[in-house]
Amino acid sequence: MSALDLPLLASLGDREIERFRRDGFVVFERVLSEERVAALRERFPKLFAGTFDTGVYPDEWYWREGMSLPDVTRHMANAWKADLSIARLALSADIGRAASLLTGWSGTRLGQDTIWWKAPRTKPIALHQDSSFMDFLDPPATVTCWVTLDDTHRDVGTLEYVPGSHLWPLTALPEQFHGQDDYRAQMRVAAAAAGQQAPDPVYIEVPAGSVVFHAGEAWHGSGPNVTGDRMRRSIGIHMVPEHACFSDRPGGYIYRRYQLTGDSRLDDSFFPVLWSRDGRRTGWIDGYCQTGRRLAPPEPSNG
Numbered sequence: 001m002s003a004l005d006l007p008l009l010a011s012l013g014d015r016e017i018e019r020f021r022r023d024g025f026v027v028f029e030r031v032l033s034e035e036r037v038a039a040l041r042e043r044f045p046k047l048f049a050g051t052f053d054t055g056v057y058p059d060e061w062y063w064r065e066g067m068s069l070p071d072v073t074r075h076m077a078n079a080w081k082a083d084l085s086i087a088r089l090a091l092s093a094d095i096g097r098a099a100s101l102l103t104g105w106s107g108t109r110l111g112q113d114t115i116w117w118k119a120p121r122t123k124p125i126a127l128h129q130d131s132s133f134m135d136f137l138d139p140p141a142t143v144t145c146w147v148t149l150d151d152t153h154r155d156v157g158t159l160e161y162v163p164g165s166h167l168w169p170l171t172a173l174p175e176q177f178h179g180q181d182d183y184r185a186q187m188r189v190a191a192a193a194a195g196q197q198a199p200d201p202v203y204i205e206v207p208a209g210s211v212v213f214h215a216g217e218a219w220h221g222s223g224p225n226v227t228g229d230r231m232r233r234s235i236g237i238h239m240v241p242e243h244a245c246f247s248d249r250p251g252g253y254i255y256r257r258y259q260l261t262g263d264s265r266l267d268d269s270f271f272p273v274l275w276s277r278d279g280r281r282t283g284w285i286d287g288y289c290q291t292g293r294r295l296a297p298p299e300p301s302n303g
């Protein structure tokens, strides 16, 4: 199976672009079918048990059965390198196209995916700005597509956004990310610094299979899952501009591993181009989604 086509995202037009630029996020409900949602959910226990389609580890793997605290949100980064169902979603051209239209970028590369599994009675994720993590890139920009795999409500700790906060100044990396009881504290400090009364966050309460795009500067995070029996599973797809390159500033604890010596470019092998206005898309994506092997596409013949 090749990367997912998500035709409902083709409806994206001026109204959605205007909303994204005004609020810092925009919601599209029921973009993935029930079958696709079920297929992705099924991967979660396998991934966290270390069963990987490709035999390759994800770049970050927090939480292991029997070893980790039971009440933290489970989280994994760059599972597309390990699991082909995740790869089919994270490498979707339709997600890359939507991100380009919303941001105005000429094209998008996959920066990283993040798997979020908030089991019953698990702790919050502190509100933060994704772009605070991007200083090692020029431009230090990112946009996220957050995909829900369960119906989301505030009591399961759905994602929440502070509308308009993408226009506040960018803050430093959050000191704490997992498990902070006052998970909105850092946002309130940033609001005060921006001369704002911290507005009430908006809870994303949508059916499974919905997606939300948010600007890298938008303050977001999620509260605890206070239910005793409901899961909240989601996947964040973090994208960067097609022409972004590594900066001379330090940092980039995942991305920087993939910088070639003396070369500031983001290499397609690690940061594939999902979509670009001039029709470019990294050639190995569809083959990889079928076989788990990244093979260079054949050279065009001259004869």
Ligand SMILES: O=C(O)CCC(=O)C(=O)O
Binding pocket: 114, 116, 125, 130, 144, 146, 158, 159, 220, 221, 222, 234, 235, 236, 237
């Ligand atoms: O799913 C969550 O709780 C956090 C998601 C998030 O921070 C993101 O995708 O950028």
